[in-house]
Amino acid sequence: QSALTQPRSVSGSPGQSVTISCTGTSSNVGGYNYVSWYQHHPGKAPKLIIYDVNKRPSGVPDRFSGSKSGNAASLTISGLQADDEADYFCCSYAGSYTFVVFGGGTELTVL
Amino acid sequence: EVQLVDSGGGLVQPGGSLSLSCAASGFTLSGYWMSWVRQAPGKGLEWVANINHEGSEKYYVDSVKGRFTISRDNSKNSLYLQMNTLRVEDTAVYYCARPLYSSGWAGFEYWGLGTLVTVSS
Numbered sequence: 113q114s115a116l117t118q119p120r121s122v123s124g125s126p127g128q129s130v131t132i133s134c135t136g137t138s139s140n141v142g143g144y145n146y147v148s149w150y151q152h153h154p155g156k157a158p159k160l161i162i163y164d165v166n167k168r169p170s171g172v173p174d175r176f177s178g179s180k181s182g183n184a185a186s187l188t189i190s191g192l193q194a195d196d197e198a199d200y201f202c203c204s205y206a207g208s209y210t211f212v213v214f215g216g217g218t219e220l221t222v223l
Numbered sequence: 224e225v226q227l228v229d230s231g232g233g234l235v236q237p238g239g240s241l242s243l244s245c246a247a248s249g250f251t252l253s254g255y256w257m258s259w260v261r262q263a264p265g266k267g268l269e270w271v272a273n274i275n276h277e278g279s280e281k282y283y284v285d286s287v288k289g290r291f292t293i294s295r296d297n298s299k300n301s302l303y304l305q306m307n308t309l310r311v312e313d314t315a316v317y318y319c320a321r322p323l324y325s326s327g328w329a330g331f332e333y334w335g336l337g338t339l340v341t342v343s344s
Contacts, residue, residue, distance in 0.1 A: 114267035148330030156336070157227070163323055163330035201268060205328050211282065212328070214260075216267035 115140060115213035116202055123221040129190040132218045134202035135183060140213050142183035146205035149178055149187045152217075153198045161200075162187060189220070197222040225249035225333050227319050232338030239309050239342070245302040245319030245335055253277075253297040254325050259304045261315035262337075271317070272304065276325075287313075309342045316340075 117135040124130040134141065134149075141147055149162035160169050162178035165185065175190045185204070189196055202215040231243040243259070259271040272293040273282045281293050292305040302319050316339050320331040 116267075146328055146330075150331075157334040158318070158331070159334075160323065160330050160332050167329075169323070169332065203268070203330065211273065211284075212270050214268035214270070 114216035115206070116204060116215035118200075118202060118215035118218045120216070121219040121221065123223055124189075124192045125223045126192050126194065128192050129188060130192060130220065132187045132189075132200055132202075132220070134185040134187070134204075134215050136185075136204055136213070137183050140183075140204040140206040140210075141180065141185050143207075144205045145180070147178065147180055147185040148203045149176075149185075150201050150203065151196075151198050152201065158201075192222050194222050196220060225321070227321060227333055227335035229317065229319050229335035229338040232317065232340045234341045234343065235309055236344050237309060237311055237342055240305070240307045241309065241340060243304040243306065243317055243319075243338055243340070245304075247300045247302065247319075247321070250321070252295065252300045252302070255321050256326070257293075257295060257302045258320045258322070258331065259293060259302075259317055260320050260331070260334075261313075261317045261340075263312070263315040266315075269315075274302070306340070309340075311342050314340060314342045 150158040152158040165180045166178040201217040228246045274293045290308045294303045316337040318337045319335045321333040323329040323332040
C-alpha cells in the first residue's frame, strides 16, 4: 500500500478538465510544500509536470496545475487532449529519514 | 539533451546478486545528487537510495539497508546500484533519477526508462 492515496483511475472527454487527488498525512503532504506530480506513458521515462505543489517546469503547458490543502494535494488537467492519456503519480517530501513517498498512481483515460 | 540509460536488470534467484548501471549524458553528473527509485508490479513507486555529489553520503530505504549499495563514478558519468541477497519482494522496475536542483529537493526532473529486476526461483 502506497503512502499517498490516489484514485486508481479517472476519465474525461477531450476539452474537459479532470482533477486527480493525492491524500497523505501531516508527515508528508501536509508538512511540506514539496509535492510533485509526474506523467508516465508506458514504455517511456516518467515526466515531471508539477513541482513545489504548483510550479511547472519549463515546457509543461499551463493546462496542468497543482494545488494543496492540508494533507491533500491535487493535479488538475484542463482542456484534455488525447496525449494526456497516461498514468499520473504524486510524490511528497517526507523528511530527511524517509526522504520521499509516492502515490500508487492514477490512470487517466481520455474518452 | 539530458539522458539517463538504466541497464543491468534480469532474472535472478532469491539470495542472488545483480548490479544495475545508469549512464548519464547531457549534463555534468558531479553537479547533482542522484537516486534510484523502483516500482513493483501493480504497485506504486518507492524511493530506494540517494547518493550525494561526491559519493561520500548514501541513504537507503529501510528494506534494502545492508543489502543494496549505491555508488557513482563521475569520471564515467555513471551511477550504480549493487543489489545483494535479493528477495522476491525486490522484483520491480528500477529507475535512476536526477533531481530538478543540484541541491535541495523539488522533484525528479529526469528519469531513465527503467530496468526490470525479477527475483524468482
